[in-house]
Amino acid sequence: MNPIGTEPYIVLSMVLFLMGALGVLMRRNAILLFMSVELMLNSANLALVAFAREWGQVNGHVFVFFVMTVAAAEVAIGLALIVNIFRERQSINIDELRQMQG
């Protein structure tokens, strides 16, 4: 049996989530922003898998599976948007995308 409990995994997941959140807030490159979001999704997945083992239920794995699917769809759409924005404005700095502000 695995001697490591659930808590270390949760702490690691927390640290990774915070790093992802920091990346979203501080980086201005849209692609890096997306990568930080992926990091956050991954840390949430890690917590789900750790809890699935804690409770001996496979349902957590199923949720991770769904999160991965949604992440794949999100990345496909997001990167297509980024490509279009870059073609129009020659920049993917999200601070320069402000025309919605009026």
Place this chain on the structure above:
Amino acid sequence: MEWLFLVVSFVAVLAAGMMLTRQNAVHSALFLIVNFGCVAFLYLMLDAPFLAMVQVTVYTGAIMVLFLFVIMLLGAEATSDTSGTMRWLGFAGTAVAIILLLIFAFPLASDMLADETIERPDTQARLRVINAIPGGEAEVFTVMESGFAMPLEGTVSSNVLLDAADESFEDLRLDDAVYQYARESIQAYVDLPAGDYTVIAGVGDGNYVSGPIYTETVNLAPDSGHSVVFFENSENLIDVVVVQDDVSAPSVGKMRLTVFNAVTDKQVSLVDVGQYTARRSLCENGSCSSLIPHSVLIERLPAGEKTSLELEEGSYNLAFVDQNQSVLRTLADYDAERGLIETRVLVREPGVPGSQPSYRAAVFNTIAIPAFGSPEAVGQVLFIDYVLPVMLVGVLLLVALIGVIVLARPDALAQAERRRINRRRRVNRPLVSVISQQTGADVLSGDYLAKLPGGSDDKAAE
């Protein structure tokens, strides 16, 4: 194990930090791949091999290739990351991160300080009843308690279920007990929370127990299967044994055959008679007296015991023979299906006393319990309990596919630009005013109007 976790998690955090701080987007993506690989390793340590493989193929494979592809396509490796207008976002980001840290750490720390051990729920164990009493008419009931009475079978009416749950173990009288019949030799497995159970078994008419009462405390371990087998012993009394069944998946390409001998005073052997076509018809009804066995699969199994063996996929001619080499029962053209778990209980058919006894090899199939986190386990939950979400996710992926196709049309932008230019050229004024503006002549008065096509109409409109 602990040092492995520490090393892998350190690498994961380090890679995440490097990803955040690199100016070159390609370097960031490569560090993120390292991080995802570490997470996949942690999944393996968490008994989730299926998810670890999906993580590697989908995340570190497909998604990161997409990222790298877009970075290369845009040539956006080193776009400026500084912001002229939103300098304060850096401080705000740090502040929000600290607040999040406090929010997350608080329950964890309070939980660790409280030092409460979390009560883990019991995982499922399985129990079934096999009635191998000749005659098969005897009613058998089994009660299990672990603090409260637990009905054996899900088909027991909900009233009974509720009553059983309300009653504590101490209050439980035998005639109130939740009972279970096993008329038809076998009950399917019943899922129970794992734990210690007292199995009370006896023969009764549904309300009262007659005959010997059997009591045994059995530990039903998680993911295990047990059978309560009723059979007649050599003194023609009912005997009960609780045997543990091997419900794990058989070896690849094989099936597992478990034989339980419920025939009194016979030691049963299972033999593979090979292609005995000439004699098979003779032995079909069990009347042939002797056979030369090809190979002995099970040797001299005493009554009330069971044994298991694994058979390669294929067709067999099997025979149950007793210690005197006389055939009790033949299984001609027995198909061994891979992955199958089958239990054969050899019972004596009830017959007229004094006549030649005949025997039956009752068959019970079992579905193997897949290991935790294996593709089988995840697949079963995914396609049985979560069919609707799976379909919705499929629709979501379809929508995303269409969305990407729409977004990535090669000339979408060019078309939009052309449309905008066309719109700008469209003039919404009378032609005469345009001409007057461009020539400087006063075409709105005088006889210019009459010379222009449609000029009089314009004038009439004015």
